[in-house]
Amino acid sequence: RTRRRTSHHQLPPSVNGIALLRLLPAIFKKGIPAVMNDLYIKYGSVFTASLFGASITLLIGPEVTAHFFQGLDSEISHGNMFEFTVPMFGKGIAYGRDMATRNEQKRFNVEAVLKPSRLTSHVSIMLQEVESYFSKWGKEGIVDLKVELERLLMLITSRCLLGKEVREDMFDEVNTLFGELGNGLNMISFLYPYLPTPACRRRDRARIRLTEILSNVVVSRKRSGRVEEDTLQRLMDSRYKDGRSTTVEEVVALIIALVFGGKHTSSHTSTWTGARLLSHPTVLKAAIEEQERITQKYKDNELDYNSFLEMVTLHCCIKEALRMHPPAPALVRKVHKSFTVQTREGKHYEIPQEHIVATPILVNNNIPYIYKDPQVYDPHRFHPDRNEDKVGGKFSYTSFGGGRHGCNGEAYAYLQIKVIWSHFLRNFELELISPFPKTDWSRYAAEPKGNLFVRYKRTA
Numbered sequence: 001r002t003r004r005r006t007s008h009h010q011l012p013p014s015v016n017g018i019a020l021l022r023l024l025p026a027i028f029k030k031g032i033p034a035v036m037n038d039l040y041i042k043y044g045s046v047f048t049a050s051l052f053g054a055s056i057t058l059l060i061g062p063e064v065t066a067h068f069f070q071g072l073d074s075e076i077s078h079g080n081m082f083e084f085t086v087p088m089f090g091k092g093i094a095y096g097r098d099m100a101t102r103n104e105q106k107r108f109n110v111e112a113v114l115k116p117s118r119l120t121s122h123v124s125i126m127l128q129e130v131e132s133y134f135s136k137w138g139k140e141g142i143v144d145l146k147v148e149l150e151r152l153l154m155l156i157t158s159r160c161l162l163g164k165e166v167r168e169d170m171f172d173e174v175n176t177l178f179g180e181l182g183n184g185l186n187m188i189s190f191l192y193p194y195l196p197t198p199a200c201r202r203r204d205r206a207r208i209r210l211t212e213i214l215s216n217v218v219v220s221r222k223r224s225g226r227v228e229e230d231t232l233q234r235l236m237d238s239r240y241k242d243g244r245s246t247t248v249e250e251v252v253a254l255i256i257a258l259v260f261g262g263k264h265t266s267s268h269t270s271t272w273t274g275a276r277l278l279s280h281p282t283v284l285k286a287a288i289e290e291q292e293r294i295t296q297k298y299k300d301n302e303l304d305y306n307s308f309l310e311m312v313t314l315h316c317c318i319k320e321a322l323r324m325h326p327p328a329p330a331l332v333r334k335v336h337k338s339f340t341v342q343t344r345e346g347k348h349y350e351i352p353q354e355h356i357v358a359t360p361i362l363v364n365n366n367i368p369y370i371y372k373d374p375q376v377y378d379p380h381r382f383h384p385d386r387n388e389d390k391v392g393g394k395f396s397y398t399s400f401g402g403g404r405h406g407c408n409g410e411a412y413a414y415l416q417i418k419v420i421w422s423h424f425l426r427n428f429e430l431e432l433i434s435p436f437p438k439t440d441w442s443r444y445a446a447e448p449k450g451n452l453f454v455r456y457k458r459t460a
């Protein structure tokens with residue numbers, strides 16, 4: 001049903017609560033992605049779903065999401081929907097601060113994490129961590145890949161982002177505290193971040209202790225004048241436009257947010273990449289052959305940032321795993337100023353002020369006129385000769401969001417996952433023992449459900 005409006009553009013078609021409740025059995029039977037896709041097929045790329053008095057307008061596909069991603073924060077923003085991050089990271093940053101300060105802090109993040117010169121300096125540390133981790137594995141055995149990758153990524157993160165003090169002396173405690181911070185995030189704390197539930201209390205205690213540990217590191221570096229090569233140091237050295245330095249409180253909150261933003265996203269993606277690769281022998285063979293070519297060119301111990309950039313096949317394998325398994329299934333914004341969208345079919349809709357809008361990454365990444373046979377794991381679709389996401393237009397591929405609030409850690413995330421998988425492909429033969437994992441939607445980042453047992457055998 002399309003609703004009329006007094007202005008010359010219509011409001012989007014709406015799906016009412018009864019129709020949504022009727023979908024519940026289908027959700028249990030087919031799963032959320034399939035039901036979302038059915039809604040897209042039935043109602044099109046723009047529609048409003050209303051339930052219990054709350055409405056949310058869905059925007060699907062690159063034709064209608066440009067403003068969602070690029071609009072000014074004064075016109076469309078996260079609003080107060082990210083309030084749940086304040087008790088996780090502290091009041092010093094992001095949603096605890098005004099917009100101008102937030103934008104400056106975003107610049108600090110980009111300069112501290114994303115710049116190629118930063119990534120270049122991370123490569124050798126990542127390689128050291130990965131080589132040392134796998135040197136402790138035997139000649140052959142069985143491991144839960146999900147558990148192993150989560151720990152390894154946290155070791156890399158603690159060294160590259162948090163610095164050697166944490167990596168060398170406090171890794172286990174800090175790792176546990178980040179776990180508790182994450183466990184405090186669920187549907188209830190997302191909606192009511194300050195409820196005195198046991199999970200919220202543990203989250204608060206974890207943030208306080210993390211803040212204490214990291215503040216000590218920052219203060220001790222400042223006192224001794226010691227300068228390290230890590231993201232924490234970059235944030236300490238960042239300056240606001242007016243020349244002011246970042247405070248200890250801000251540095252600590254920024255680094256906690258960065259670690260948290262990259263932790264689950266990267267570890268789930270590396271696990272999904274493994275599950276997909278090990279289920280597709282032809283793709284796996286192509287990825288191994290690429291490693292052979294690159295190691296012949298660079299020799300094993302000379303792998304550097306450029307050599308990882310050259311791993312196009314592996315890059316596409318990760319990108320395709322992320323297309324099919326985006327850790328954030330949907331992104332949301334609040335509309336502060338109404339805007340219009342034009343669909344592929346040429347219909348115009350007005351999205352009114354105060355509406356909540358969402359774009360379901362899950363559906364965006366599976367649109368059949370952009371992605372050929374979207375249900376098939378086909379990394380080659382991203383190779384320069386096909387470039388399906390680029391042909392489809394900006395915002396066809398939304399696993400990292402895009403535009404104004406696009407991911408600050410994309411290049412870093414690819415790099416660390418490539419370093420790990422490149423090592424696997426060069427040194428081990430792996431066989432998937434567990435069935436291909438289902439998705440666990442109950443967590444804030446969609447993750448592979450259960451264990452992922454893999455048999456490994458050393459080849460080098």
Ligand code: HEM
Pocket residue numbers: 106109113257258259261262263265266269322326327328331332398399400401402404405406407408409410412413
């Ligand atoms: C595979 C790994 C990753 C995925 C899939 C991912 C995904 C995303 C997505 C979808 C957004 C946009 C959120 C929105 O528009 O509401 C985002 C934002 C962000 N990500 Fe990532 N991320 C990953 C890794 C990382 C890493 C490793 C870091 C840091 C080292 C990081 C830091 C951030 C930050 C700071 C933002 C906020 C940007 C802003 O609001 O301006 N991410 N990420």
